Amino acid sequence: MITEPELAGDFEEIETDEIVGGAKPKTRAKKTWVWALGGAVVASAVWGSAFFAYGWGDGKPDLRGYKLRKNSCESIPLKSVGVAIAKSDYAVAGESNLLKDAALERLRCAIPLGPGYSGSDSWVTRYDVEVTVTLHKGFDPGAEFEARRRVTDRGLLLSPDSVSAVENLGEKAYFLINDEGAELHVLDGGAVISMRLSGYQQFEGDPDKLSSESPPMPDVYIYRAAIISDMSDLIPKLKR
Incomplete structure (x- = not known):
């Protein structure tokens, strides 16, 4: 067989x-x-x-130790920008908005910078700083961050020559400049941090003396180095 x-x-x-x-x-x-x-x-x-x-x-992305609290806006250092614009160190509590969810956490801080500067005909130049920190818990924000590198916090798409890379800040960082202000966006693991400086002219004189033309908008690009310096100081404070 x-x-x-x-x-x-x-x-x-x-x-x-x-x-x-x-x-x-x-x-x-x-x-x-x-x-x-x-x-x-x-x-x-x-x-x-x-x-x-x-x-x-x-x-899930690595949040790199970032922690957002209700009082996080109180500890935002604006030493470089504060000295350059308001001639003083600023670490004041501005208007804050905190969202906490299983998918993400987001903190927004709006900080008025200084009392303003009187110009001619009662026009006053004012500056505001807005800081936004978003912690993505459910997905890696890297691809979206790169795709939106030319998009401002207000949703404007800028030309390529209005955006420049910043070295030695998080994983990636981009500096954006347009007529509405200057912005610095940083990617660090699952965290995206943005700092925006805007300047504007406000009339605070006699309405009967208001002229039809306002002074030109302030040039905020000159504070690029100060914004980068304050962002470098802010990142470790958000991890404490």
């Missing part, structure tokens, strides 16, 4: 005696196992990268 052959040990290369169309097919069981092993190694490397980037492979 002819019995089925028993399999033992590793698969060996087997040549069949059955000829189809003059060809002698071969099976290569060993190489199949080698390719399977190679695929497993590649998959392990991919998962390892995911573990390193997001932590334990849960798909």
Whole structure:
């Protein structure tokens, strides 16, 4: 009686005696196992990268220790901008708005900078700083941050020459400038931090003496270095 052959040990290369169309097919069981092993190694490397980037492979971005509290606006340092514009160090509590959700947390701080400066005909130049911190808990904001690198906080799409990269600040940082103000956006893990400086002219004199033309808007680009410096001071404070 002819019995089925028993399999033992590793698969060996087997040549069949059955000829189809003059060809002698071969099976290569060993190489199949080698390719399977190679695929497993590649998959392990991919998962390892995911573990390193997001932590334990849960798909959630690393928040890098950022913590948002109701009083976070009180500790925002504006030393460089404050000295450059208002001639004093500013770390005052402005208007704050805090959102906490399972998907994200967002803090907005609006800070009036200084009492303003009187010009001619009772026109006053004023400056405001707005800080926004968003912690993305459910997804990595990196791709969206890069796609919106030319978009201001007000939703305006700027020309490429209005945007410049800033080195040594978070993972990525971009400085934006337009007629409405200057903005610095920083990506750091799952956190996106923005600082916006805007200047405007306000008439505070006798309405009967109001002229039809207002003074030109203040140039806020000259405070680029001060904004970057204050952002560098702000990032570690948000992690305490």
